[in-house]
Amino acid sequence: MVFGKNGQVATALSHHLTETPFLGSDTANxxxxxxxxxxxxxxxxxxxxxxxxxxxxxxxESERDAAMQINGTTPGLIANWCKENDAYLIHYSTDYVFQGDGDHSWTEDSPTNPINWYGTTKLQGENAIRESGCKAYIFRISWVYSPWGNNFPKTILRLAKERENLNIVNDQWGAPTDARDVAKVTANLVKNLTKNNVSAAPGLYHLRFEDFQTWYDFAVRIIEQARAKGEGLTLKSLNPISSEQFPTPAKRPKNSRLDTKHPKNLFT
Structure with a gap:
């Protein structure tokens, strides 16, 4: 069964796991x-x-209790149920569990130190799942996008049709992740688990499918593809700026490079 049926990854998964029950907040809040x-x-x-x-x-940052319940506490309860019922758990985490400094790639064993509350709640979820002792696969992913839901490419396209000038942060590094790629990996894992034919043991893994880039690089690519497809854009100028020039309530990591050497041949 899948929790979070309206999310980007779950929507992508629904095209693979056609006979699986998908539950949303109306049923499982x-x-x-x-x-x-x-x-x-x-x-x-x-x-x-x-x-x-x-x-x-x-x-x-302001809805701390709700974020912790959804990202930290409830996943821990699910993990406890899985442990008691000998079920596998597949869970998605984030690059935001790291402090995001330097220019190196973070491995699964790198020390975690989130710099915002979202990252803190996701790390709590990871820890609760591992402490449960259940058979869990935790996949850290970053910068998720898809044809569904709200995401960076959709926002950039909308703004590019509304404005002549856009300023995009150019000092935060990571890798965009298509939810459909995550779904393929997950569906393949489910198939192998069902057949008792899995080469990778339960544990924590990083997933990455695209090259490292900045948000500005990603935006440039989005605009180029939109123009190539004949999208009517108002945009005339796309400008790179620093994180300091674009303050947000939650601090963002500047380095979200996830090392994927470990699971590359296991899941993709």
Whole structure:
């Protein structure tokens, strides 16, 4: 079963796991964990995929309790259920668990030190899952986008049709992640788990499918592709700026480079 049916990764997964129950907040509300546990008891899945998350990074600074419940506490309860019922758990985490300094790539073993509340809640979720002792695959992913939901490419395209000038941060490094790539990896893992044919043991893994770039680099690519497809854009100028020139309620890591040497041949 899959939690978070309306999210980008879950929507992508629905094209692969066509006979799997997908649950949203109307049925399994992570702010009401009893509804989540009730759903687990009702369906009794052998593989649980948690694609539910509180992802409003800036809003998390003021909605701390809700963000922690959704990203930290409830995933821990799901993990405990999986441990007690001998079920696998597949869970998605984030590059924001790191402090985001330097220019190196973060490995699965790199020390974590989130610099905002969103990252703190996601790290709490990771820790709660690992402490449960359940058979869990935790995938850290970054900068997720897809044809569905709200994401960076959609925002850039909308603004490029409304404004003549756009300023985009050019000192935060990471890798855009298409939710459809994450879904393919997850669906393949589910298939192999079902057949008891998995080469990778449960654990923490980084997933990355594209080259490292800045948000500005990503925006340039989006605009170039939009123009190549004949999109009517108002935009005349795309300008690189520093993080300091674009303050936000939640501090962003400048280095979100995820090292993927470890799982590259295991999941992709």
């Amino acid at each position: 992570f702010l009401e964990p009893l509804s989540v546990l009730k759903s687990l008891e009702l369906i009794k899945p052998k593989i649980v995929i948690n694609a539910s998350a509180y992802t409003a990074v800036d809003k998390a």
